[in-house]
Amino acid sequence: MRIASLLLLVAACAPVHAGDIPLAERRSGYEFMGRETRAMQDDEATSPALFWLLDGETLWKRPDGASPTACVSCHGDARDSMKGVATRYPRVVGGKLVNLEQRINACRVERQKAAPFAYESKELLALSAYVARQSRGLPIAIEADAANQRYLDAGRARFEARQGQLNLACAQCHDDNWGKSLAGTPIPQAHPTGYPLYRLEWQSMGSLERRLRNCMIGVRAEPYAYGAPEMVELELYLMWRARGMKLETPAVRP
Amino acid sequence: MARVAVTLPSSAKRGEVIEIRTLAQHAMENGFRHTQTGELIARDIITKFSCSYNGVEIFRAELHPAIAANPLITFTTVAAESGTLEFRWTGDNGYVASYSAQITVA
Amino acid sequence: MTSRRQFLGLAAGALAAAKAHAQLDPNIAVKRRIALDSAIAKVTRGAKLREGKVKLEVPPLIDNGNAVPMTVTVESPMTAAEHVKVIHLLTEKNPQPYVLSAYLGPRAGKARLATRARIADSGRVIAIAELSDGTYWSQTVSVIVTLSACLEDGLI
Numbered sequence: 001m002r003i004a005s006l007l008l009l010v011a012a013c014a015p016v017h018a019g020d021i022p023l024a025e026r027r028s029g030y031e032f033m034g035r036e037t038r039a040m041q042d043d044e045a046t047s048p049a050l051f052w053l054l055d056g057e058t059l060w061k062r063p064d065g066a067s068p069t070a071c072v073s074c075h076g077d078a079r080d081s082m083k084g085v086a087t088r089y090p091r092v093v094g095g096k097l098v099n100l101e102q103r104i105n106a107c108r109v110e111r112q113k114a115a116p117f118a119y120e121s122k123e124l125l126a127l128s129a130y131v132a133r134q135s136r137g138l139p140i141a142i143e144a145d146a147a148n149q150r151y152l153d154a155g156r157a158r159f160e161a162r163q164g165q166l167n168l169a170c171a172q173c174h175d176d177n178w179g180k181s182l183a184g185t186p187i188p189q190a191h192p193t194g195y196p197l198y199r200l201e202w203q204s205m206g207s208l209e210r211r212l213r214n215c216m217i218g219v220r221a222e223p224y225a226y227g228a229p230e231m232v233e234l235e236l237y238l239m240w241r242a243r244g245m246k247l248e249t250p251a252v253r254p
Numbered sequence: 255m256a257r258v259a260v261t262l263p264s265s266a267k268r269g270e271v272i273e274i275r276t277l278a279q280h281a282m283e284n285g286f287r288h289t290q291t292g293e294l295i296a297r298d299i300i301t302k303f304s305c306s307y308n309g310v311e312i313f314r315a316e317l318h319p320a321i322a323a324n325p326l327i328t329f330t331t332v333a334a335e336s337g338t339l340e341f342r343w344t345g346d347n348g349y350v351a352s353y354s355a356q357i358t359v360a
Numbered sequence: 361m362t363s364r365r366q367f368l369g370l371a372a373g374a375l376a377a378a379k380a381h382a383q384l385d386p387n388i389a390v391k392r393r394i395a396l397d398s399a400i401a402k403v404t405r406g407a408k409l410r411e412g413k414v415k416l417e418v419p420p421l422i423d424n425g426n427a428v429p430m431t432v433t434v435e436s437p438m439t440a441a442e443h444v445k446v447i448h449l450l451t452e453k454n455p456q457p458y459v460l461s462a463y464l465g466p467r468a469g470k471a472r473l474a475t476r477a478r479i480a481d482s483g484r485v486i487a488i489a490e491l492s493d494g495t496y497w498s499q500t501v502s503v504i505v506t507l508s509a510c511l512e513d514g515l516i
Contacts (some may be wrong), residue, residue: 327462
């Protein structure tokens with residue numbers, strides 16, 4: 001109840017104006033966490049995300065589908081072939097904007113002739129975590145270009161539009177009021193630098209889409225469906241907004 | 255498949271105190287949560303963990319529902335001799351997991 | 361997440377049921393303190409609990425109560441003659457007070473233990489060490505548990 005009334009106060013006072021945060025001022029959610037939570041992310045041997053990475057490595061090598069083939073059959077060692085890949089998603093592939101999970105599923109369907117993994121399934125999380133892990137430490141490399149410009153604009157419009165019963169835009173908290181406290185918790189800038197990540201609240205690994213759905217439930221909006229175009233456009237905008245920041249996958253967040 | 259992850263040095267000097275970090279993949283359902291219709295979700299946790307060094311138990315722990323999901327237990331032991339460290343987790347509903355590691359002590 | 365239709369169905373069903381599962385006992389704070397005190401008494405077998413020798417490291421401001429890293433270190437030579445036998449971790453505000461009991465001994469080399477616990481609410485966390493000479497030592501830390509923002513449960 002308290003959170004709702006605080007948010008209403010913010011909604012009443014702050015006009016919606018968005019601003020791209022300059023690279024020098026961009027701060028990852030990592031910096032808004034306590035020291036001990038950061039240590040959970042840093043020590044990979046004891047990170048709660050470890051098991052998903054191990055499962056991802058197993059899935060990478062496991063033959064599947066009609067032939068059957070494994071990811072490793074075409075892509076070889078992920079540590080080489082997947083390096084840098086996650087920093088460039090979402091991207092336009094075959095005329096359609098797709099995120100990393102959708103790209104993995106497209107490969108499963110088209111090349112392995114296997115069934116796609118369900119969104120938020122253990123397998124899809126494990127595989128996308130494993131693939132994205134190969135880009136850990138690399139800067140997010142989304143650039144606006146002719147192919148993605150209209151998706152980027154659509155994503156930005158969603159970030160800046162008021163939504164939900166609380167009539168709040170993402171920008172109002174995450175552009176205009178980041179760093180301030182909301183009911184005892186600091187408001188981060190909302191850069192998706194570590195997805196998929198282990199959210200302590202979920203006690204499990206989850207994707208950016210799951211987190212965005214949580215945000216939308218937070219403002220009492222109808223959350224976008226997993227894999228919906230609106231969702232992927234917003235992911236593209238968020239990754240573009242975080243360009244230049246280092247990927248931390250798999251991150252740990254409260 | 256019960257997954258666990260153990261980190262410890264593969265070799266050590268005799269008498270050196272080594273740190274062993276263990277992780278087990280387990281949801282640790284605490285038995286205090288309810289479904290939206292009010293039904294209690296039954297407890298399902300790891301209850302015991304033990305480590306033995308060349309057959310001698312050197313560490314043991316009792317875990318309660320207040321241990322977080324994917325339990326982490328970090329402890330130390332003296333590198334006494336070369337040999338095998340055996341790790342064992344047991345819990346509700348017949349859960350069992352084990353892991354074995356070799357250490358060379360010079 | 362439950363759809364509106366599902367929720368109305370559930371609510372109707374819940375009203376039909378006589379029990380009020382979700383109601384919290386108004387005396388819960390007192391009951392939990394009593395449970396903690398009796399757990400401590402059980403652990404120490406009635407012996408005097410002294411402050412000291414034990415260092416309990418736990419973040420004073422907790423990002424999320426689902427996984428709270430904590431480390432216990434006890435000053436002890438860890439020899440056959442003088443060592444830590446058991447380390448207990450307990451909390452005040454959980455549905456039950458026990459967290460972990462770890463059995464050490466001289467082969468540990470150091471009395472040092474780390475784990476991640478669940479802490480339901482702001483309150484005290486206690487680490488108790490039983491030494492080989494039969495004495496009990498402890499340290500108590502007060503922690504504040506904050507909630508994460510923007511959860512999945514739309515019913516809060």
